[in-house]
Amino acid sequence: MTAALALKGIRKSFDGVVVLDDAEFSGNSGEVHALLGENGAGKSSLMNVAAGLYAPEAGGIFVDGKPVSLSGPSEARSNGIGMVHQHFKLVLPFTVAENILLANQRSHYRSGIKDIRAAIERQSADLGFHIDPDRRVNTLTVAEQQQVEIVKVLVGGAKILILDEPTAVLTDAESERLLETVRRLARTGTAVVLITHKLNEVKRYADSVTIMRRGKTVATLDPSTATAAELTQLTVGETQPLPARAQKASVGTRLNIGALTCMRADGSPAVRDASFFVRAGEIYGIAGVSGNGQAELGEALIGAREPDSGEIWVENLGDVAHGPGSSPRIAAVASIPADRYAFALAGGLSIADNFAVAAIRSRRYGSLGRLDRTAMARDTAAAVADYDVQGVRSTRQKAALLSGGNAQKLVIAREFSRSPSVVVAHSPSRGLDARACLAVHQRLLSARDRGAAVVLISEDLDEVLGLSDRIGVMTRGRIVAEFERPADRQAIGRAMVDHA
């Protein structure tokens, strides 16, 4: 049988970072084919190639056995390939029918809308969705918006439907309903590609599964014949023995997080009763699939978000959960947030301003009435040299002009200039090249060796495994398991997905 969609030898890189390397995929009509892998394994990138969003550097795309070249999403659509992205591509103030018309253009608006409305009703009836074509999209729930996306793709005549992490935004009941529908759809002859990192979805709904790791296709198999343990092992890879590390003489707790709870804007808990402690001279890694409360936990720890309950206890300071921005807290806790330009740098201001701001209240740079710009420039220049921040022609240049890695080095230079006793780093090497990444890791290790308590939150399991002395796994807002170094990669992988 000829595969409905086949991708062969696909290669793709961004700025020299290879995200897909000789990746393969082959999915048949009439089946749900899961694409399984960790964050950053290349699942979405590979399917973005199939949807015409990324142009591959090497390799071929075959639809029903015929090679096609896709110069854009519209061409993919005309070849019957439709993708529902994780972040919906809908115009919120438009109605359902208008959104679908936008993706499936007709020559006249009035007759087009009529035509589309009929098509929506037909598709909805087939799928068992209840979509009112005249509702505005911003009045729909997330699950309903997803249905609109699916209908949009099917109205466009897609024979190959790619769903990127469709259940990430849904409740358990909604997920189940969606996956049932998707399976029914496959039975009518559509080839469905289900991108996921959830093992139970693969086991329950997929007819076959392709596993990716680090941009490569690792295996394609029948999920009913493989055990969950085998799938986990294929997903996370072989356990590499970690380098031995000098254990510090166990000292007291430096940071204690007690029953921390943070709510999202919609009132649902993002972090629930998360508890852990970090000793001085220790790196505590927090692993987990992204979107399980790590972002909110990180924001609470750096003081960007006030937790709804629970404590953040720091040695010599006490509970600082409700005193963000207090001088002692800033002096003690170094913050390296995931989103540099949200919580660590003001891109429109100078490098010197960005460096000096954290110490400005210490009177180091003049009194309230007088600003000592000379001292600011001098300290900044010294730190820039010390931390090897490249691309600084003048300390008066805007921080936004720095590349990602150098901006991160500037943040670290500022945060470490106070000799902090606690370091909170969230995805500190995200978006950095290998060299900058190594430099950042060395800084974290030297902070640990100096005796700081380091919290490392990262969705990159390798980063967590490589640096941490102890690892907590975060799932659905809780720390569900803890592992001592050297931690078992498979066990961590299982803890990450079992509770998902």
Add this chain to the structure above:
Amino acid sequence: MSQSSRSRFVLDVRQSLPGWKQSLFLAASLVVGLAISVAILWAAGIDPIELAGELAGVFNGDSLRGVLVQAAPLMLVGLAASLAFRIGFWNLGLEGQMVFGGIFAGGVSIYEIGPPETRIFLMAVAAAIGGAMWCLVAGLLKIRFRVNEIIATLLLNYVAVYFLFDLLYGAWQDAKTAFPQSTPFQPFERLHDLGDGVNAGLLVAIIVILAAGWLIHFSRVGFYMRFVNANPNMAKVLGVPVRAVTLWTVVISGACAGLAGFVNVASQEGRLTESYADGYVFSGVLIAFLSRNDPIIVAVVGFLIAVLFITGQTLQVFYQIPFTMVQLIEAIIVMSVASSEFFIRHRIRWIR
């Protein structure tokens, strides 16, 4: 891909533009704005050469004195706007704050608070407090209840103006004239000329401008204000007192507008009238915008707008041009400069 082969305009975002080129765009847009203004005045029956004559005439004798008197409230109100805009607080309540500045100053005069020697200082302080208080209402609404300050400040203008009317048609009405205005201030309650035609009001404005310039450029407060504007979330994480800086800036902005009200009633009018704050919101925003919120440039632009005002008054008298023409020209200049911002940020290319 038939679309891409068609020749068309393409809009790019510029990465950066050197300072001198930015100034060039700004100057060019000003020239365009002025040219349009001259064309409109020409259409209204004023020959450009006569216009040039009138403009030159503004710089001598009594007219210059008038310009300098007019410049003081404009500088203060422009400063009030620019300080608030610096932290992203869109204070459109400058008129209401001027009104309350005038009312507080007038209150000190009417109830004869303090000895005559210090009365004028008390009036100035009271005016600053009045303006600050009125601006703080909107500031607290914003911080406490997230009420949009654009709406709050703008609508509070009407409240202030009708409160003024209530006083002028009621308790504070001048019994002698029965016009809607207060009894005239005593001579020691007015801002006088300091010789050479320079009014004391201008001195007040310049002192406040210099103080604000120091605050913005040389103090830690100015440093904080930059961070509050650039990235309040990040500023909070790094210990910048965002709330305090916001509230104090709101207070200082209102105080400057209040002082503008005081300067207007104590130098030009000599009493509270119905209209001593009329039209100043627009002028204040214009000055702040043209000066890019820099206090020192506010002084220069304030002076130029005063020249425009006085020229407008002359044209009004001798050519029967309505005063709204002055506001029209202000608007044209704002739009020209705003469009220069677009060209500084973007580049338009013609493809094929």
